Amino acid sequence: MKTFENENYYQILQVPANARADEIKHAYRDSLAIYEAESVATYSLFSDEQRERLLQAIETAFDTLVNEEKRNAYNQMLIDTGQVDAAFFSRQGQRKSDAYCDTRTLSNEKRLSQWVQKKADTPEIRQRIEAILSREMLSGLELKQLREAYGIDIPEIHAVTKISGDSLKRIEANQFEDLPAEIYVRQFLKAYADVLRIDSGHVIDSYLKFMAQAKPDTDHDRA
Amino acid sequence: MASVEKVGNIEPMPKIYPIGGGKGGVGKSFVAASLGALLARHGRTVALIDLDLGASNLHTFLGMPAPKDGLNRFLNKHAQTLDSTAAPTPVTNLFLISSSTCSMEIANLFYAQKIKLINAIKKLPFDYVLIDLGAGTNFNTLDFFLTSNKGVFVCTPEPTSIENTFRFIKAVYLRKIKQLIKRHDFDAQAKAAVLDTASNALTSRDIMDIVATYDPEKERFFKACIGRFQFKLILNQFRKNADAGLGKKIETVCNRHFYSPFEFLGGVAFDERVIDSIYAKKLYVKNYPATASTMELEQIAELLANGQPASSLLQPAL
Structure with missing residues (x-):
């Protein structure tokens, strides 16, 4: 069987040389x-050792390509070593932006949830998330920090929710x-929290608490 | 014996699709019968050969009684040609070469008979020949699968079935590579190492390594030979809770880690009525022409016939 032995990082992840960061992540x-x-797709196909090596190669490829500095150095190395x-690398701007997103909608949700699970299992990230969630109130900024801790962007949340x-x-x-009525905001927050696999009840309560404190006057005006 | 391999540049007359896949009960006979009927409906002549020797029952899927004669007449030399043993089926243009009347010991076919049969299959005067194979990876099954380079693997989305399919693919490679090594002038050491019957645990990977070590020049020849396969994959009994992208994933994996091109032809939805049809001895695709499973089979038949799905089938009108 062939392995990734002679493949460069782009080939390993099966992305074009000018892939954007989000494409690389996908x-x-x-x-x-x-x-x-x-x-299931590779059930029994590889030995534990082979699988470990393939996963390691994928991990290294991703780590390198998703980091601009490392990626540039890697590209230079590929060129220098012939x-x-x-x-x-110079075909920028010629590609269709929808090249990757057409066939993938089906399993978007599943892939995102696997990703979130994986992140949540990482101790440092877990810690960061718990630190944020331990606060009594949550501002939008903190929600954003949560989202970023998971490495997820807004279009991805939109795609699922x-x-x-x-x-x-x-x-x-x-x-x-500019937000709609509270009942909608609650639904939004619940969906948002569900994507990140965090306690939606807590997120709704603490965000609404922050919101109430931040704009007591407007509430009064409306009343 | 060299004649099995010598297809040369001449494309065999019929398009031959052997249908295998390692595990029993995944629907190889069902898929063979259905695709045979659907291809015949396109106005092409189709021969279905039941080579699940010793366990042949393809006629039941076609909704017909076991033919009185079949393969046995060719093997015992009562019939001159293989095509004269083909029995008509309830579907126009579809013929069945059955092995249900063969001796109880047919599963242990003599080598010479096997070669004779394989050569006759390659010359059958039909547009399509579909070969229904049994489970497992015994030499007969593998050799029949190697009758053409367009083998179709049928499996279900279950891990056990996928495991057997991968094992079957590896067994096919191993058998092919051994054939090549026997028939061509390889380095004596490489030959001895590969054909050493004591090393039963040999895998196709090991063979590649052995050849690369002893006879590096032959490695390219090897890879070219097995690169000529155009394997196909069908996921049968597809249930709603299975991963919809599974077929494509397996296709990707096979293309990346084996040495030949693989094409995922499509999934076929699980349908209880397939079993009902077998009980009722009726051909499923004829009995239930508008189910999801039948439409998916039609798409697959279309892919086999034209290399692309019919545009009318891509978006079922409703």
């Missing part, structure tokens, strides 16, 4: 879904006056 998750130990031609990107941004930016 490709990474797709690869994990195929090669992780629980995957593994690829410099032209390999169908909440518009604008609404999500307003929640995170504490633009309360």
